[in-house]
Amino acid sequence: KAGVTQTPRYLIKTRGQQVTLSCSPISGHRSVSWYQQTPGQGLQFLFEYFSETQRNKGNFPGRFSGRQFSNSRSEMNVSTLELGDSALYLCASSLGPVSEAFFGQGTRLTVV
Amino acid sequence: GQQLNQSPQSMFIQEGEDVSMNCTSSSIFNTWLWYKQDPGEGPVLLIALYKAGELTSNGRLTAQFGITRKDSFLNISASIPSDVGIYFCAGLRADGLTFGKGTHLIIQP
Numbered sequence: 001k002a003g004v005t006q007t008p009r010y011l012i013k014t015r016g017q018q019v020t021l022s023c024s025p026i027s028g029h030r031s032v033s034w035y036q037q038t039p040g041q042g043l044q045f046l047f048e049y050f051s052e053t054q055r056n057k058g059n060f061p062g063r064f065s066g067r068q069f070s071n072s073r074s075e076m077n078v079s080t081l082e083l084g085d086s087a088l089y090l091c092a093s094s095l096g097p098v099s100e101a102f103f104g105q106g107t108r109l110t111v112v
Numbered sequence: 113g114q115q116l117n118q119s120p121q122s123m124f125i126q127e128g129e130d131v132s133m134n135c136t137s138s139s140i141f142n143t144w145l146w147y148k149q150d151p152g153e154g155p156v157l158l159i160a161l162y163k164a165g166e167l168t169s170n171g172r173l174t175a176q177f178g179i180t181r182k183d184s185f186l187n188i189s190a191s192i193p194s195d196v197g198i199y200f201c202a203g204l205r206a207d208g209l210t211f212g213k214g215t216h217l218i219i220q221p
Contacts, residue, residue, distance in 0.1 A: 042213040056208050090154050101209055103154035
């Protein structure tokens with residue numbers, strides 16, 4: 001069974017641009033969560049989607065948004081990129097909202 | 113959201129030594145999970161614990177779900193170089209998953 005797939009793996013963007021990251025969960029999983037990871041900050045929760053609805057949201061500015069499609073695939077978007085948005089963005093999929101999460105390899109975003 | 117208190121933050125050990133790390137919280141969790149992250153990769157689930165007092169092994173790894181449901185422990189026996197990485201604990205309950213800040217394990221040959 002294929003794992004969680006995140007695309008792209010690496011991305012370099014310029015300040016002020018926007019970016020869209022994609023996540024395909026494990027087949028049969030309906031819950032997708034997104035995390036931002038920077039050195040020293042651990043895993044910061046962005047948001048969680050279940051059955052196309054945002055179930056939870058972390059403490060991030062409105063520039064960070066996401067959505068989930070009917071096939072459970074999810075995208076997250078960051079608008080007006082700032083240097084501080086440089087991070088590893090991780091997607092995790094679960095069968096449902098209250099079950100073990102399995103992570104993708106992440107997308108390394110560098111903002112210059 | 114709330115962070116779990118994971119300790120130690122980092123460990124420098126010799127190859128072959130045993131390793132212990134733990135997570136504590138002021139809140140009760142229904143499930144405890146332990147992950148390992150290699151540099152540049154996503155965390156990989158190592159062990160899941162579902163019941164207070166449960167002790168579960170996965171090879172050289174052993175984890176326990178604390179009796180109070182507010183803590184969990186991970187032990188690694190006879191460490192080897194590939195054990196290097198960041199270990200995260202995570203507590204799961206109805207409002208979702210909460211992560212610790214991680215324990216950096218560095219092994220000196």
